[in-house]
Every structure is written in C-alpha cells, then in structure tokens.
Amino acid sequence: MRRTTTSQSLLVATVALLAGALVVGPVATAQAQPKKPAPAPAPAPGDDDEIEMEGDEDKPPPGDDDEIEMEGDTGEGERNLEADLANTTTDAIKADTDRAVRPVSWSDIVVVMRKPFLKLKRVDLMPFLATTMNDNMIRHYAGGASLDYFLTDVLAVGVEGQYFAKQFREPFDLVGRQARRLPTINQYNFAGALNFHYVPVYGKFAILDKKLVHWEAFFTAGVGFTQTEVVPRDPRFPGFTNFNITPNVGASMRFFLTKWATINLGIRDYIMVDKFEPTDRSPTMNATASQAEANAEGSLINNVMFQLGVSFWIPPTFEYSTFR
Amino acid sequence: MTTNKTPRIPTLAALGALAVLAGGAADAHADRALDQQPAVRNRLLLVAKRLEATPLFEATINADFRAIIGGGLKLEYHLGDMLSFGAIGVFSASVNTKLTDRVLDTLEEECGEAAGCMNDQTREPSNTEFAQHLNKMPFHGAAYLSLTPWYGKLAAFGRAFVNFDFYFQGGVAFANLTSSCDGDICNDPHPGLNDPEAMITPDDNPNNDAPLNNGFRPGLYLGGGIHVFINDFLAVDLAVRDYAFTDNPSGADFNADLFVDDSDSRFLHHLFAGVGVSIMLPAKVKRTR
Numbered sequence: 001m002r003r004t005t006t007s008q009s010l011l012v013a014t015v016a017l018l019a020g021a022l023v024v025g026p027v028a029t030a031q032a033q034p035k036k037p038a039p040a041p042a043p044a045p046g047d048d049d050e051i052e053m054e055g056d057e058d059k060p061p062p063g064d065d066d067e068i069e070m071e072g073d074t075g076e077g078e079r080n081l082e083a084d085l086a087n088t089t090t091d092a093i094k095a096d097t098d099r100a101v102r103p104v105s106w107s108d109i110v111v112v113m114r115k116p117f118l119k120l121k122r123v124d125l126m127p128f129l130a131t132t133m134n135d136n137m138i139r140h141y142a143g144g145a146s147l148d149y150f151l152t153d154v155l156a157v158g159v160e161g162q163y164f165a166k167q168f169r170e171p172f173d174l175v176g177r178q179a180r181r182l183p184t185i186n187q188y189n190f191a192g193a194l195n196f197h198y199v200p201v202y203g204k205f206a207i208l209d210k211k212l213v214h215w216e217a218f219f220t221a222g223v224g225f226t227q228t229e230v231v232p233r234d235p236r237f238p239g240f241t242n243f244n245i246t247p248n249v250g251a252s253m254r255f256f257l258t259k260w261a262t263i264n265l266g267i268r269d270y271i272m273v274d275k276f277e278p279t280d281r282s283p284t285m286n287a288t289a290s291q292a293e294a295n296a297e298g299s300l301i302n303n304v305m306f307q308l309g310v311s312f313w314i315p316p317t318f319e320y321s322t323f324r
Numbered sequence: 325m326t327t328n329k330t331p332r333i334p335t336l337a338a339l340g341a342l343a344v345l346a347g348g349a350a351d352a353h354a355d356r357a358l359d360q361q362p363a364v365r366n367r368l369l370l371v372a373k374r375l376e377a378t379p380l381f382e383a384t385i386n387a388d389f390r391a392i393i394g395g396g397l398k399l400e401y402h403l404g405d406m407l408s409f410g411a412i413g414v415f416s417a418s419v420n421t422k423l424t425d426r427v428l429d430t431l432e433e434e435c436g437e438a439a440g441c442m443n444d445q446t447r448e449p450s451n452t453e454f455a456q457h458l459n460k461m462p463f464h465g466a467a468y469l470s471l472t473p474w475y476g477k478l479a480a481f482g483r484a485f486v487n488f489d490f491y492f493q494g495g496v497a498f499a500n501l502t503s504s505c506d507g508d509i510c511n512d513p514h515p516g517l518n519d520p521e522a523m524i525t526p527d528d529n530p531n532n533d534a535p536l537n538n539g540f541r542p543g544l545y546l547g548g549g550i551h552v553f554i555n556d557f558l559a560v561d562l563a564v565r566d567y568a569f570t571d572n573p574s575g576a577d578f579n580a581d582l583f584v585d586d587s588d589s590r591f592l593h594h595l596f597a598g599v600g601v602s603i604m605l606p607a608k609v610k611r612t613r
Binding site for chain 2: 133135136137170171174175177178179181200201202203204206208209210212213217
C-alpha cells in the first residue's frame, strides 16, 4: 500500500515536472545549446557605457556567432522581413541540431548573414523622380519608370523611360542681364534606355543601434536615346529637336523595406552628342529650323542626374532554396 | 527511510508548478529583455571617444562662375558612438567654369581711354570688367556638431568586408572671399549716388562699380557623409557639404538697379563634394558588450 502511494506520488510529480518542462522547454533547450548564449542581461547601472574589452581583432567576436545562429530557415513560416530580421530561438535550435551531425569548419562561418531579400527571377518595377546635377543654366526634373528582370541575384536587364520638365537657373538670367549674352541651351523632352545592372556590394546597417536595415549598391550601364529641343535665343526663330543615341552609366543604392518594396537612390550619367543652335541666326541666315539644324554645332554632353525611386517587386514574395 | 521519502513528493510537485510559472515569466522577461537589447553586439566602436583627423580634398558641385578646388583638414572628436563635434578648414584655388570661359570669349577686350573705345557706352562689360568682378574663396570652413545614427558593414564582391557609417553635420560656416578689381576698372567713386546739389548723378553703369563681394562671411553649415573603414584606425571619408552665406559671386548688379551695392548679395548655398582619409586616434579600438 505504501509502495502504491509512493508510485502515485511519483507519477504526479513526474507529470508536474513534465508540464513545467514543456513550458520552460524552449528557453531551457536554447540555454542548453552550446553556441547560443542566453539573452544578455541589460548592463548594470554602474557599468561603463558599452565598452568591455579592447581590440582583439584576431578573435571572431561572439556577436557574429549570434548572427549566424539567427539564420534559421523560415521559408515555410513567417514571410515577413521584420520577422526574419528578428528571428531568434527556434531557428537557432534547428541550425545547431543540423551542425551537430557534421563537422563544422571555418568555411561554414559567414560574415554577412543570409540575405533577407532575394531578387532572382523577379521583376523590379520602379517609378522614380530625378533632377539634373551638373548644369548651371537649366535644371531638368524627370519623372519616369524602369522595369528590370533579375537573371540572377546580382545581374538584371531592363528598360527605362523618363519625361523631362525644365527650369531655368539663376545664371541663365544673370548672364543675360549682367553680361548681355543670351545662353545657348537645349531642353530635354523624353528619353528611354535598355540597361544592365550588376550588384557587387551588399551590406547592412543599424539605425540608432536599434533597427537593422539591409542595402546594396549596384552599377548600371546601358544605351538608349534622348530627344532634346533647342531653346531659341530669339523667339522669332524656331527651334528644332534632336534624337540622340545616349549611353549611360551609373551607381545606385537600394534599401530593403519589405519583401516586395525597396527604396532606390542613385546617380546616372547620360552621355550624348547634342546639337545646339548656331550663333549666327538672322532673317537671312539660319532662319528656318532645317537651316539651323543643318548648321548646328555638336557638343559632347554629360547629363548627370540624381534619381530617387520606390521599387515594387513582382512576385511580391520569394522562397529560399538553400539553408543559408 | 520510506517515511523520509514521502515529504519530497509535494516538494517535487511544487517545484514543477514553480517551473511552470517561472517558464512563462522567463519567456516574457526574455521578450522584454530582447526588445531592450542593441541591434548589434560585440561591435567595434570605431569612432567612440576617438579623435578623427582627416586630410581632405574638396571641390564645388555645379558652381556658377568659378569652381572652388582645395585641400584642408577636418578635426573631430567623437564624444560617443553617435555624437561628435569638430571643425573643418579648407584652402582653395578658383577655376573658371565652362560658362565663364564661354562668356569671356565673347566679350570685347577692355579698351580703357583709347580713342573710339565704346566699353562704357553700353551695358555690356568688357571681358576684363567681367573677370575682375568675379570673386574667389581662398579659405572656408565650418564648426559643427555631428550625428552618426547609422553604422553597418558591407561585402564588396563577396570578398571585402568593411565597416561603414553615415553621418550628418550642422553648424556655422565661414568663408574668406576675395575680389580684385583694379582702380582703373572699378573707378566709379559714388555707385548709384544721386546728389544734384553736389553735382553727382548716377552713371547707370554697374560695370565700373566695385564688386563688394570680398571679406569674411559667416553663415550656416550642413553636411553629410560616409566613413568606409579600411582598418581599425583608417577610413575613407566621402562627404557632401553645404556652406551657406551671403555672396554675390559675379560681383555685378543683381537686382537691376544699375549699380552694385550690398543689396546685390543674397544668401547662397555653396555645395562641395569632399573626399579624405580619416585617421582615428587612438589607433586601438574597443568593442561593445
């Protein structure tokens, strides 16, 4: 009888401990992982700001271990960039379980955690605004859009189109009033291009030590056309338009907001040989548009523009195909 | 012995219950604790409590009449990981822009008092008058507070891993402007003065007025840039800086009153792009927890 009572009591205790273990389980298991430290305690009030030790560059910092272990496979679960970035315990357990069955080498340790954003076989539709950076007589504002398809995660091909609006800058007026000279300028009407993009730089940064943002830098090269139009010095004479073959090169940055939206900003140099109004126009010389165009002077132009756009990615989500 | 074991049973049950409660509390505590943790741990404090000395090169972006190109030094002390203060000084040379060269090429030569000289008979300046009214900026600089809210690391071509940070600066700017108009060019002793009693009437020719665009100019300063760290104590510093102060770069009549005075000056932005190499002292770097 006494033996029976003892067994029942042990059973109750065992059930209670199991219940406790089920709830505590994830935390306890996480603490049992050899490479996953418990969440670090907040610094004691008396602690010196943040500084703990001095430059031991040769040792891999424990913080990097944290980041590696944060790389869980979330392909089947949460499909949210914020959640991926904040991903912690559960996936760390998976990662360590996986590592336990095979030897770990230095080549398994990555410096930059898995990209939270994949571009392979996705389309990037980007409306953008742009403005001239290098013309002190006339400023162009442009509105446009680009459509790019990513052949790989770092290489894309696409098209762009933009429409320009002009604004004369202060020197345009000053040269006329102060130097008594009428500037010879062309305005841009619209442009289009076929572009290739290459992404060699990828990184992340923390804002105010709180939020991580991933970004990348990419280069663009392409060729297209620009329609420009002569702004006649004397309104009695007509202007004419030019259709210029326009190679372009540029560099841009892309900041990842969600799995389907990014912010892009960059600089693009549109290079063309443009034709300008001849200086000797009169009722008897170069009076018509065709005559002026025939005697127009050509000049190599670098139209450097700053661009800012928001990209929408299609399809709006993606799947990871590898563990990392 | 058996009786001694019996009291342990409720003890074990109580421990189990406590574990249940503690488990829930631990989860909640862990969540709260994680919320309060920094985004990055064991981070190299590449700027905190260090002196940054940056020899730099700087040039104007899209200047109207004269491009300013120069070299100087930036000294900055980082109070912490985000806040710093400093000063920058740049000695510069001035180079005519393409616009200025084109205008000068089309203006008539100065003929002074020569017979038949028509320089002063029109509102058109001679090329000498135009050129001598333009000013230069041999020295400029700023004192500022700087905020570094973003830091991170990047991988270039999947091989080169470097740290970087973005910073924003605001403060006071200053510039020393010079212009040198010869006495025989800027020879109007009373620009714009109309005093019939003294027999002085305006000549309505701003081209022979003094440009009044030299001297010390205080103003406002805004800047932003990026440090790309080559190692623990060297970084490439790329920046865009705006020195804003009153100026009349052409030294000519801006408000169309046919003479040059101080009212022709206006508050202008002088935008520069800069590149430098930052040397962080002390060279030894610390880490966060």
